[in-house]
Each structure stands twice: as C-alpha cells, then as structure tokens.
Amino acid sequence: MTEILHIRLLEMIPRRSGFVLSITNDEEHPHDKKGKGFVLNQGDKVLITGGSGEGKSFFLKTLLGIAPASMVNGEFRQGGSGPWLxxxxxxxxxxxxxxxxxxxxxxxxxxHPxxxxxxxxxxxxxxxxxxxxxxxYIATRMPKDCSGGECQRVSLMFAKRNHEKSKRRILILDEPLTDIDRISFxxxxxxxxHFFDDPEWTVILVTHKWKEWEWLKxxxxxxxKIDHGRLVKKEAVKDYKDCEILPSGRSKNCPTLDDGDLFKQNPVIYRLKVDGSFSVYNSNKDFCLWELDDxxxxxxxxxxxxxxxxxxxxxxxxxxxxLFSKSDYKSRLLSEFSFRDGLEPVITQPMLPRCRRIQMVFQDTTGALAPNETVKKNLDRIQSRIKAPKNLFDKKFEELGSDLNLFSGSKELCExxxxxxxxxxxxxxxxFSLLRALLFMNIYDAAAAKEPKLLLLDExxxxLDQENENLLVTVLDNFAIQYNTSILAVSHDIGFIxxxxxxxxxxxxxxLLHEKLSKSELIKLSSDENATEQEEPSLLNPYYGKFLQGVEPDHNMERNLSNGDDYSGCIYAKYYVCDNINRPGCIHAALKEKGEVGICM
Structure with missing residues (x-):
C-alpha cells in the first residue's frame, strides 16, 4: 500500500476564527513511534463529516497546501519515506x-471564472x-455565467475524463451534490x-448528507468526524449519531396550510412580468427567460x-x-412591490428605501462578502448606512445571530x-449573509415592522447540516410572522423548501410553468413512485412528476421541430406552457413560436 501523505501533531488555528482543529485519533503508523496522525494511502476512500463551521473545508485546504502558513502547525511527510516537514x-x-x-x-x-x-x-x-x-449550450459560456449545478457537473466530468492522464489519481469532493437538481442527481x-469503485483512485469526500445517500452505504x-476541534475516527466515538435527522424546528405559530387555504384573501404585494423573451447574456446561444405575466x-x-x-x-x-439595467426594466421587465398603497415599479424607488423592504441572499455568498473585512466592520457599515439606533441594532444582531447558531454566549460573540x-x-x-439581510430591513420600530417586506433566498x-437547517427554518418562520415578510425562495433541496x-x-x-403546486401536491409528487403515471393527467403536467421523482424525460417520445412535426406525439402536447399561450401546446411549440429550433428537452 503506497503512502501518499502522513500528517501528525497537527493544529489548525485560523486567525480570529474561534476554533482549533487538531488530530487526536489513535491511528498508529508502523514506522513512526510518535504514532498519532492522519495517513492517506493510494486507493483509500475517506469520508469526513461534522457540523457546519467545524473546519472540514479548512482541513481539506491544509491537505492541499493552500491554507495560510500562519494558521497551521504540524508535521507533514509525502511518499512514505521523505523527511518530516x-x-x-x-x-x-x-x-x-x-x-x-x-x-x-x-x-x-x-x-477559472x-x-x-x-x-x-x-x-x-x-x-x-x-x-x-x-x-x-454550455461550452462557450464562462463558469460565472453558469448555475452552481452546471459547474459541479462540469468539474466532475473533467475529473472523470482526465483520469487516464493523472499520475496520482486523487479526487477531493467538498459537498459535491449541493447544487444538483433531482433529475441530474x-x-x-x-x-x-466511478471513482469510489476504482481501486486506483484515492477519494476524500466531505458532506453533511451522507446518511441520506443509499449508494454510499x-x-x-x-x-x-470533526467534532469540537478534533478529527476522530467515527468508531472511536461512543453513542455517535452523525447527521441525525432532527425535528423540523418549525415554530408553533408557523402557517402550515397550503397557499389557497391561507393567502387567497391577502392583497398582492409583489408582481413580476417579462414581456417577450429576456436574454441574460450577449450571445445567441445564451439562456433566455421567456414571457411571464403571472x-x-x-x-x-x-x-x-x-x-x-x-x-x-x-x-x-x-x-x-x-439587479439588471434600468433600460431592461423600462422595456421588457416589470417588477412591482407594494411600497405604499399599491404596486409600484421597484426600479423607480430610491436605493435605500428599496433595500429596507426587499433583500436578497445570493447563492454565492462567499463572493457577496468583502473578503478582507471583519464581521464587526461589515456590521458597522450596515448600521451606519441604515442609521439604526446602535443599541437596538446590536440587540437585534445578538438575538438573530444566536438564533442562527453563529455564536453562543458573550465569549463566542466577541470572537x-x-x-x-x-x-x-x-x-x-x-x-451570516442571511443575518445581514434581516438586519438591513425595516425592523427597528413598530410601524416599520408592519410594512410588507420581501426576502429573496437563493439556495x-x-x-448547512441538518441541525442548522432546522434552526434556519425556525428563524425565518418567526421573522416572517413578526415583521410581515413574504419569501421567494429557490432550492434543489425539496425537503427543506x-x-x-x-x-x-x-x-x-x-x-415558469403554468400550474401551481400546493404543499400537499409537492409532497405527494415527491414521495409517490407512481406520480409520473398519473390517472388524472388534467391535474398536472406530467413533467412535474418526472422532475420530482428524478426521472429524465424520454427523449424518444418528443419530436424535433426541424422536421416540421405537429407535436401530436409529444407527451406534453395537451398541457399549457404559460398563461400567454392561449391554447394547449407543448414547450416545443412555444419555443418554435419564439424562434427556437431543436429538441427542447
């Protein structure tokens, strides 16, 4: 068995991070009397789990040699016989x-972005x-213009295709399925x-979701497991339950009824419309958002x-x-929100009042945070911008930050x-990105708290591990009720959403497909194995069931527009695409109507 890397006496002490990660497992090495350490051999398959913020990703960066030298102490040896460094x-x-x-x-x-x-x-x-x-579709695009799931799949494709060229077949996977939709899963x-089954590949996998993946068992x-600053072998931990599925964490006051049951009589506070097609990037092959008015x-x-x-x-x-240009909103896009008595175009509102009512948490949160700032400096800038009373701002920060499990007690708060x-x-x-968004909103006096607000959440x-997911749901439940906040959320995690x-x-x-799903319909379609073959096809477009069951649509049942077909053989031909198509028609027909040619699915 060829040794790739041996680490001993490791301490990772990220500057101002609030934790120390050390190797304290009992793994003995036959040629090292100091003994304790982490040994990686060719062909090993290693799983590393632990809670959010425990240091899993930092440990991977240390193995790769890309963590800052000032934050790591320890001895490293490569190849089994080299010097300790x-x-x-x-x-x-x-x-x-x-x-x-x-x-x-x-x-x-x-x-490379x-x-x-x-x-x-x-x-x-x-x-x-x-x-x-x-x-x-994707080859000429840059990663910064692709979705997270597309980037993850491209990275895996590159690793798989180039494995023959690799002298040292080592794959590092850090939450590789976080952005993967149900069909691509x-x-x-x-x-x-493929990598786990190949004995020549060495694989290190970091994930929170390992107990949900049957294929991994x-x-x-x-x-x-990384647990309270220690890297320990799972078998050495008594009564250990990693990634335990906890109760949902939903607050007692949280509405659980479907949309039609609870909100039908409430006033509309936000409306979005796309007139015609909206091309996101400057290329004929790039993504378009098609007309939308509902x-x-x-x-x-x-x-x-x-x-x-x-x-x-x-x-x-x-x-x-x-987040697009003003000219786009004047011509093709309409985004309206209830700032006062009725709906008004969002783009016409001054920036600060608009941001106090509508906030977005981006998918790439690391890119949205100023990398060289401290948390304190970032918060001070927000407090100064919104001119909130300092004592009240700090109180809200401490309450919400503690609820989100970012710190516990005065010592952790200071750190x-x-x-x-x-x-x-x-x-x-x-x-923390969510915390910033909540603190920026109008929540500092009773009158402002009653005003409608909108929170946009992207993945x-x-x-997050299961425990922090539950805490997140609880915080958003309570915040939405207390501060009259509506939510528009995107997620591939059906259980969470x-x-x-x-x-x-x-x-x-x-x-945006025409038919709306209630909570009960989504749960049924996600869990019912027969959802793709519904007895009442008039209820829902069959694509809904296929997507939620993770079944790729059958391309052989669809027609190529270039052949001039009448779409009669398309399994989606009897369903409306969107409100602007005033006749039943499959997505093929709608795309042809917009000038697209080719198989749409």
Missing amino acids: QYKDYINQTNMYKSCRVVFQDAVNSL YRAIEAQCPGSDEDYRELLLNKQ RATVTAIE SKKLRHY LQLRNGQRLGLIGESGSGKTTLLRIAGS FRKKQMTLLSMGQARR ISRG TRLCNSFRVMFKGF
Missing part, C-alpha cells in the same frame, strides 16, 4: 493541489451528455461512484421555485432584486465579531 516547508514543496482533482463546495471556484467551459474542460458530446449537460452519483470507507406574491406568502439546474430560477430572483469573512465556513457565510440551505414555503412553482428552460 513543517507546514510552511510543505507548502513550498508539495504538488498535492496540482496533482489532485478538486470539486469545491462553491463549484465555480473549481474552474473567466475562461470558457470547453477551453478548461474539453470533452466530447457524450462526455457532457453523461452528466446531462448540453455541450452546444442520478447521473452525478454514477459519475462519483455499500462503499468501504474510512470515516472521520408571478404574484400575496402578503405573507412563501413561494418556492424549483426546477432543473440552469432553468432560470436564479435569473428570476435577480430580476425580482432589480465572532473579530472574524474575517474569508475564515467563515460555507455554512457560516450562508447564515439558502447550502452548506417544503418546510420553509407554502406554495410552489416549477421552472423549465426559461419558462
């Missing part, structure tokens, strides 16, 4: 990062197709299993947007957040204020 020397001599294939938790960081996908990850149409990627898991893994939110409603990666969910949120943004884990960055549960929201819409290739 201090970390600062290991950084200068190791080639681990260059010789590994890495899929980061923020998958866009696995790729400003180089076209095909230039970085060349592959055949079949290579792309294996992970349900359309090469013609099976293809992505198949690609990952059959693999022979060395399992470690997205409305009533006061108190929490609407969940679901759909495949790249279907337009984030684009729709960005339109709602007024958290000193943290730099770059030292927040993915889960911490996600929760807010990414990077079902707990958070009370009504749902599905997006498909730039269309």
Whole structure:
C-alpha cells in the first residue's frame, strides 16, 4: 500500500476564527513511534463529516497546501519515506493541489471564472451528455455565467475524463451534490461512484448528507468526524449519531396550510412580468427567460421555485432584486412591490428605501462578502448606512445571530465579531449573509415592522447540516410572522423548501410553468413512485412528476421541430406552457413560436 501523505501533531488555528482543529485519533503508523496522525494511502476512500463551521473545508485546504502558513502547525511527510516537514516547508514543496482533482463546495471556484467551459474542460458530446449537460449550450459560456449545478457537473466530468492522464489519481469532493437538481442527481452519483469503485483512485469526500445517500452505504470507507476541534475516527466515538435527522424546528405559530387555504384573501404585494423573451447574456446561444405575466406574491406568502439546474430560477430572483439595467426594466421587465398603497415599479424607488423592504441572499455568498473585512466592520457599515439606533441594532444582531447558531454566549460573540469573512465556513457565510439581510430591513420600530417586506433566498440551505437547517427554518418562520415578510425562495433541496414555503412553482428552460403546486401536491409528487403515471393527467403536467421523482424525460417520445412535426406525439402536447399561450401546446411549440429550433428537452 503506497503512502501518499502522513500528517501528525497537527493544529489548525485560523486567525480570529474561534476554533482549533487538531488530530487526536489513535491511528498508529508502523514506522513512526510518535504514532498519532492522519495517513492517506493510494486507493483509500475517506469520508469526513461534522457540523457546519467545524473546519472540514479548512482541513481539506491544509491537505492541499493552500491554507495560510500562519494558521497551521504540524508535521507533514509525502511518499512514505521523505523527511518530516513543517507546514510552511510543505507548502513550498508539495504538488498535492496540482496533482489532485478538486470539486469545491462553491463549484465555480473549481474552474477559472473567466475562461470558457470547453477551453478548461474539453470533452466530447457524450462526455457532457453523461452528466446531462448540453455541450452546444454550455461550452462557450464562462463558469460565472453558469448555475452552481452546471459547474459541479462540469468539474466532475473533467475529473472523470482526465483520469487516464493523472499520475496520482486523487479526487477531493467538498459537498459535491449541493447544487444538483433531482433529475441530474442520478447521473452525478454514477459519475462519483466511478471513482469510489476504482481501486486506483484515492477519494476524500466531505458532506453533511451522507446518511441520506443509499449508494454510499455499500462503499468501504474510512470515516472521520470533526467534532469540537478534533478529527476522530467515527468508531472511536461512543453513542455517535452523525447527521441525525432532527425535528423540523418549525415554530408553533408557523402557517402550515397550503397557499389557497391561507393567502387567497391577502392583497398582492409583489408582481413580476417579462414581456417577450429576456436574454441574460450577449450571445445567441445564451439562456433566455421567456414571457411571464403571472408571478404574484400575496402578503405573507412563501413561494418556492424549483426546477432543473440552469432553468432560470436564479435569473428570476435577480430580476425580482432589480439587479439588471434600468433600460431592461423600462422595456421588457416589470417588477412591482407594494411600497405604499399599491404596486409600484421597484426600479423607480430610491436605493435605500428599496433595500429596507426587499433583500436578497445570493447563492454565492462567499463572493457577496468583502473578503478582507471583519464581521464587526461589515456590521458597522450596515448600521451606519441604515442609521439604526446602535443599541437596538446590536440587540437585534445578538438575538438573530444566536438564533442562527453563529455564536453562543458573550465569549463566542466577541470572537465572532473579530472574524474575517474569508475564515467563515460555507455554512457560516450562508447564515451570516442571511443575518445581514434581516438586519438591513425595516425592523427597528413598530410601524416599520408592519410594512410588507420581501426576502429573496437563493439556495439558502447550502452548506448547512441538518441541525442548522432546522434552526434556519425556525428563524425565518418567526421573522416572517413578526415583521410581515413574504419569501421567494429557490432550492434543489425539496425537503427543506417544503418546510420553509407554502406554495410552489416549477421552472423549465426559461419558462415558469403554468400550474401551481400546493404543499400537499409537492409532497405527494415527491414521495409517490407512481406520480409520473398519473390517472388524472388534467391535474398536472406530467413533467412535474418526472422532475420530482428524478426521472429524465424520454427523449424518444418528443419530436424535433426541424422536421416540421405537429407535436401530436409529444407527451406534453395537451398541457399549457404559460398563461400567454392561449391554447394547449407543448414547450416545443412555444419555443418554435419564439424562434427556437431543436429538441427542447
């Protein structure tokens, strides 16, 4: 068995981070009398679990030699017989990062953000197709213009295709399925299993979701948990229950009824319309959002947007957040919110009053935070901008931050204020981004608290373990009730979004599909194995059931527009696409009407 790396006497002490991570397992090495350490051999399959913010991703960066030298102490040895090196020397001599294939938790960081996908990850149409990627559509785009799920699948495709060229076959996976939609999940898991089943590959997998993945249970893994600053083998922990499924955490006052039951009589506080098609980027092959005139939110409603990666969910949120140019809103986009007595165009409102009523938490939270700022400096800037009373602002920060499990007690509060943004884990960055958004809103006097507000959430549960997911739902429940806040949320995690929201819409290739889903319908379609073969097809478009069951639509049942077919053979031909199509018609017909040619699914 060839040794790749041996680490001993490790302490990772991120500056102002509030935790120390050390190796304290009992793994003995036959040639090292000091004994204790972490040994990685060729062909090992390693699973690392632990709570949000425990240091899992930082440990991976240490293995790769890309963590700052000032934050790590320890001895490292490569190849089994080389000299023991201090970390600062290991950084200068190791080639681990260059010789590994890495899929980061923020998958866009696995790729160069400003180089076209095909230039970085060349592959055949079949290579792309294996992970349900359309090469013609995605090849010329840059990672920054792709969805998170597309970036994760491209990174895996690149690793799989290039394994023959790799002298040291090492794959590092940090939450590789966080942005994967239900249809792409099976293809992505198949690609990952390829590495687990190949004895020549060394794989390190970090995840919160391992107990939910049946496919992983059959693999022979060395399992470690990072627990309160210690890396320990799972078997060494008595009565250990990793990733335990906890109660939902839903507050007693949270509405659980479906949209039609609870919000039908409430006034509309937000409306979004797209006139014609809206091209997001400047290329004929780029994504378009097609005409839409029926997205409305009533006061108190929490609407969940679901759909495949790249279907337009984030684009729709960005339109709602007024993040496109003013000229777009004057011509093709309409985004209206109830600022006073009626709906008014959002773009006409001054920036500060608008932001006090509408806030967005981005999918890429690490990119949305100023990397060199401390938490305190960031909060001071917000407090100064909104001119909130300092004592009241600090009180809200302490209450909400504690509820979100960012700190507990005065000591942890002090340490958290000193943290730099770059030292927040993915889960911490996600929760802090939400905390900033909540603090920016009008919540500091009784009159403002009653005004309608809108929270836009893009994959807010990414990077969170089950316990922190439950806390997040509870905080959003209570905040929405106390401060009259409606929510428009995007997520691939059906379990999470079902707990958070009370009504749902599905997006498909730039269309917001016509039929709305209630909570009960979403739960039934997600859990019923016969949902794809409904006895009453008039109830829902069959694509809904296929998507929620993770079944890829049968391409053989569809027609190619270039052949001039009448769509009579399309399984979707009898269903409306959107409100602007005043006749039954499949998405093929709608795309042809807009000038698109080709198989749409």
